[in-house]
Amino acid sequence: MIDETALLESRALRTSVLDRTEVLDRVKALSLLPDGLHVTTAMVAAYFGVTTEAVRQLTRRHREELAVNGMAVLRGADLRRFESDNVSLSLGSYPQARRSLTVYSRRAVLNIAMLLRDSEVARRVRTYLLDVEQSVRARLDGPALDDRIDERITQLLGRTVVPMFNALIEASGEHQGELVALRDGVQRIEQRLRSHHARLRRLETRRGGPTE
Structure with a gap:
């Protein structure tokens, strides 16, 4: 059985369960941008009940892993196109144009849940995820x-x-x-x-x- 410590420390184990993004909403409703696919750094922080700086620090430490699983930094034309598709990100009320925007897929958010140690919500996501995995493994036990x-x-x-x-x-x-x-x-x-x-x-x- 996978335990929480192994999940926190092993990228291979995290990768093996990253398809179970439905676990996020089982623990707490995850608000998405209007495109229904992404969240911002502030939205990730709000979901896990931590500061945006805590999320930024984590993404800096695990940038490559998170990028593989749906984190992206948008700039230039990509950023303007993304903002036009997500009206809530309109820059009309901002005195200066945003130079970049980091967005996360649900898979990337689940990845963060398996990396973020100091969050009760992240801990609950890991616990629920491990319970689901244990249940699946139990059903598969028995004769080959x-x-x-x-x-x-x-x-x-x-x-x-x-x-x-x-x-x-x-x-x-x-x-x-x-x-x-x-x-x-x-x-x-x-x-x-x-x-x-x-x-x-x-x-x-x-x-x-x-x-x-």
Whole structure:
């Protein structure tokens, strides 16, 4: 199981769970800009209940990682285009034009939640994220997929296909020999699958794997 400390310290672990951006709104509603995709530094700070300077310091330390996950610094034509698409960022009331603007995707905000130590909201996001991961892993525990498929096929052959052949053999005269041969072939396949499944279970037991 992943713990919070490992999540804070391992970029690989953070990357492995970055698709679960829905966790953000499960903990606290994340307000977005009118484009429905981004937030500003001030909005990130408000979400996590920290100062904008705390967010800026964190982004300076982890700029490359956050940039990969949706943080962008807009300037020039890109900034003007972005502002025209997000009326709430209009510069009409500003005495000086903004030279740059840092924006974050939801993925980048989740990335910050896994880096920001001194925020109760960030801690709750990490806790919720780890709970979700643990739940998913628990559902995936148990026999491997191939094992489960083998077992289902074996059950299908033994409980359905062989009895069907028995009924056909009883009702058939002309092709009875062919049906018997087919039934015997199916039973041999069933026995091989059962033997294969038993060997896998024995190997798992020797390795300390599941025994059921």
